[in-house]
Amino acid sequence: MNVICRLFKESPHPDExxxxxxxxxxxxxxxxxxxxxxxxxxxxxxxxERHENSLLKSEIDKLCDENKSLRETxxxxxxxxxxxxxxxxxxxxxxxxxxxxxxxxxxxxxxxVEKLKSAMAKHPHGSSPRSSYSPGNDQDDxxxxxxxxxxxxxxxxxxxxxxxxxxxxxxxxxSHGEPLWxxxxxxxxxxxxxxxxxxxxxxxxxxxxxxxxxxxSVEASRETALVFVxxxxxxxxxxxxxQWKELFPCLISKAATVDVICNGEGVNRDGAAQLMxxxxxxxxxxVATREVYFVRYSKKISANQWAIVDVSxxxxxxxxxxxxxxxxxxxxxxxxxxxxxxxxxxxWVEHVxxxxxxVHSLYRTMVKSGLAFGAKRWLSTLQQQCDRLVFLVATNxxxxxSSGVATLAGRKSILKLAQRMSRGFCRALGDSSFxxxxxxxxxxxxxxxxxxxxxxxxPGEPLGTILSAVASVWLPVSHxxxxxxxxxxxxxxxxxIMSKGSTVQTIANLAKGQDRGNAVTTMAMQNEEHKMWVLQxxxxxxxxxxxxxxxVDIKGMQSVMTGCDSSNMAVLPSxxxxxxxxxxxxxxxxxxxxxxxxxxEGGSLLTMAxxxxxxxxxxxxxxxxxxxxxxxxxxCTLENIKTxxxxxx
Numbered sequence: 001m002n003v004i005c006r007l008f009k010e011s012p013h014p015d016e017x018x019x020x021x022x023x024x025x026x027x028x029x030x031x032x033x034x035x036x037x038x039x040x041x042x043x044x045x046x047x048x049e050r051h052e053n054s055l056l057k058s059e060i061d062k063l064c065d066e067n068k069s070l071r072e073t074x075x076x077x078x079x080x081x082x083x084x085x086x087x088x089x090x091x092x093x094x095x096x097x098x099x100x101x102x103x104x105x106x107x108x109x110x111x112x113v114e115k116l117k118s119a120m121a122k123h124p125h126g127s128s129p130r131s132s133y134s135p136g137n138d139q140d141d142x143x144x145x146x147x148x149x150x151x152x153x154x155x156x157x158x159x160x161x162x163x164x165x166x167x168x169x170x171x172x173x174x175s176h177g178e179p180l181w182x183x184x185x186x187x188x189x190x191x192x193x194x195x196x197x198x199x200x201x202x203x204x205x206x207x208x209x210x211x212x213x214x215x216x217s218v219e220a221s222r223e224t225a226l227v228f229v230x231x232x233x234x235x236x237x238x239x240x241x242x243q244w245k246e247l248f249p250c251l252i253s254k255a256a257t258v259d260v261i262c263n264g265e266g267v268n269r270d271g272a273a274q275l276m277x278x279x280x281x282x283x284x285x286x287v288a289t290r291e292v293y294f295v296r297y298s299k300k301i302s303a304n305q306w307a308i309v310d311v312s313x314x315x316x317x318x319x320x321x322x323x324x325x326x327x328x329x330x331x332x333x334x335x336x337x338x339x340x341x342x343x344x345x346x347x348w349v350e351h352v353x354x355x356x357x358x359v360h361s362l363y364r365t366m367v368k369s370g371l372a373f374g375a376k377r378w379l380s381t382l383q384q385q386c387d388r389l390v391f392l393v394a395t396n397x398x399x400x401x402s403s404g405v406a407t408l409a410g411r412k413s414i415l416k417l418a419q420r421m422s423r424g425f426c427r428a429l430g431d432s433s434f435x436x437x438x439x440x441x442x443x444x445x446x447x448x449x450x451x452x453x454x455x456x457x458x459p460g461e462p463l464g465t466i467l468s469a470v471a472s473v474w475l476p477v478s479h480x481x482x483x484x485x486x487x488x489x490x491x492x493x494x495x496x497i498m499s500k501g502s503t504v505q506t507i508a509n510l511a512k513g514q515d516r517g518n519a520v521t522t523m524a525m526q527n528e529e530h531k532m533w534v535l536q537x538x539x540x541x542x543x544x545x546x547x548x549x550x551x552v553d554i555k556g557m558q559s560v561m562t563g564c565d566s567s568n569m570a571v572l573p574s575x576x577x578x579x580x581x582x583x584x585x586x587x588x589x590x591x592x593x594x595x596x597x598x599x600x601e602g603g604s605l606l607t608m609a610x611x612x613x614x615x616x617x618x619x620x621x622x623x624x625x626x627x628x629x630x631x632x633x634x635x636c637t638l639e640n641i642k643t644x645x646x647x648x649x
Contacts, residue, residue: 221374281430404508409563469630548575
């Protein structure tokens, strides 16, 4: 039966020749083989349909909530508490003043204080709140525990016990195949079979509660890949919140260690556990950032294998921002195995439960499928970032991958500046609590989100008032074609309205990964009136591609190229994020592949973001002229991209 199962994974629809071969191997009648494949396809389709039905039900609930919310908004067009004005005549939301923002923040902080007072009243110093995590207790929010007082020794013991159970669940989730994980023969992705999951991990649940029936969405995904990294370094990085945040700049907008439960033993802190907080984002304001509290636990499984386990903490109903969506991590994380050749095999499991929320139609497929925040995204980013770190310290990079820079110190300084620029771009782009977005309509009819912020003392970007403008659109172009077009300096004049009429010359080009698309480029743009240098950071992996760029001071950049410190060089990045649209096949999509392979690719979700310094003064209010400028910039750029790639509406 192992033979027929292996063939099913490779080809769910065997032809007559394959069925005849199998029947001879197994001593079965060809019709028996045929019926086995039909039954197996039916079983998997039934599992998939139950999963999709659950997601659809959840989506209906979200739409009902959205409808209710919109009705309430129409009913109460202004808020006496926060001071927001009624909507404009054109339907757009007026931009909040600084005073309104402060009143909202003040109200939020007051609510936080009241909740802390309530928690302290319920659990005086020395008392021990109960732990609610147990493998069979799905009805009582398993995988989480109330945790207002981590200092109590008894509570820490309970948390360590829960973390140990979560580690065992993660180990099984990472290593078990069918029937716990079933591969969809339509998408090729693995799906968690929740019937088997409940049998394996929820046997003690006497009520037989169905977690998918609860009014929360559950996402589960698993990916395995080789990563060019040292195992002890990777374990240390996961347990250091600042290094962890640095490793995943496009995913983590905020992170903090709230409390240390156990320091662990030895150099690698075997058995260490700590309470952490994070905001997990997509690079678009159209998808709400997820807020999660969790305990991270590191455990040595064997001489060459470690587990990094995350299991969430129940924070009740509080949230740091109205735009954030609370999430709870069921036992998740990764199993890291040292392969003794400079690489590690990493198996990543992401299993989360989120509150109901309405997702913008552009990203509904991505979020609903689990791709938006799933294991593939985390692992693809990890691979890309580890490659970048290897190239950062490499001394044997071929000349063709390191042109225009004479010294290793210069190369390292440029790559560090590009990384800081990209980190700033990711922070400015998402729907995290850093940003307060307002919606306007572009000249092409697309939605644009704008936000204003003030930089008072960060030397890494210009001082003053900064306006960010972001728009996300779907294009019938494969993400590979779109990425190659936007990163090509020789075609920049075709979309960049700022470089029209200018000659573009490459000053330096540095590889930062094995894929040639991962590179940092310094280019000079010159016309009759002025000359400008631009630093561009291009990145691509199996999940997402980005092109981030910023104008740089010419003399300052020349110093950086010689190896000088770049930490005080001001950059204000703009750029693009490109995602496959999550649809496995779609007609009329422009690709670079042969005709017979085109149906395998979908279109792209393109997010473009521009940041401009509107005033050197920090007290400046947002003007209509500034909004008009970014509206024109985004509309013209999008129009140029569509025209060049022949994908106009």
